[in-house]
Amino acid sequence: MGDELDTSRYLASRASLERDGFVVLPASFFPFSTPVEALRDSANRCAELARAGKWPYIRTLPKQFPPWTADPSQGIWGVQHLLHPDLPDHATFARSYFDKQLLQQVRFLIGCEPDELVMELYNLLVRPDRDFALRWHRDDIPATATPEEEMERLGKPAFHAQWNLALYDDTSLIVVPGSHKRARTEVERTADPYEDNMPGQKIVHLNPGDVVFYDNNILHRGKYDATVPRMTLHGSIGYDKGSKDRARNVLQHAVGEWVERCDFSDLGPEMSKVADGMRSRLVEMGKVSGDVGFFSKEE
C-alpha cells in the first residue's frame, strides 16, 4: 500500500482521526486526478440545475434530515446523488469519488482491502438561499439517546469513512474534538441545539482542495452564510463487513432506486472495474438488508 513515506503519512492521519474524530488533509496530500477547477465547474452546473427545479434530489430548506422533497421553492442547501447516471456531470464526480489516492486513504482509515470497499453516498453541499444552520447532532445517534445508549453505539466500529472535499474556502462545519469517544456532557446535552459557543468547539477551515475526514458520530453541526459561496463534495465509502445499521444509513437516501443503472464505462478500464466492484457490493448489501426504512431523528 504505497511506499514507506506514504504509509507513515497515512498512518498519522488515521491516528489523528481516531484521537480527535476528524483530520484535515491539505490539498497537497492528494494529487487528485480531477483538478478542483473541473469539479467546481461541474458543481456549479449541478447546483444551477437543482435551484431551477431540474434535479429532484436536493436538500431543501429549512429541513436538516431526510427525507427531503423535490421542491426547491424554499431554497436548497445540498444536491444529492452525484453518481446518479441521469446527472449530466456524473462522470466528473465519479472520477473524484473513485480516485485512486482517495480510495487508498479510505482503506488506511477503515483498515480494509480494495475488494472490501463499498460505494455509498456522494452529495454536494452548497450555499443556502438564506442563512441556515444545522443543530448539534451525531449522524446516527438520536439526540434523545441516554449516555449508555450513546456509549454503546460509539463503541462499535464505524465501517465506513466520511469526508468533505472543499471546492471553495469552507468554514461551515463545526465539531467538538474528541466527542466521538464519549457520551455528551451535561452542558452539551442541555445546550441550545443551535448553540454558537459549545465548549471546546472547533470550526473546520478548509481551503479549496482540502479534505476533512470525520467520524460521523462526532458531535457536530453546520452553519451556513447565504452570502458565502460553498461547493463542498460530501462523500462516504463503506466496508463490506458493515452492519444492517450502516445499510440503513446509506439506503435511506434512496440510492437503491438507481444504483443498478450506474454506468462507469467512461472512467477507463482500471477505474471502472474498481467502481463496478464497489457498486455491486452496495447492491448486495441492499439485498441482505431488506426494507431499511428511514432513520427517524427529530426535526
Ligand SMILES: O=C(O)CCC(=O)C(=O)O
Ligand atoms: O455541512 C456540513 O459540512 C455538515 C453536514 C452535516 O452535518 C450533515 O449532513 O449531517
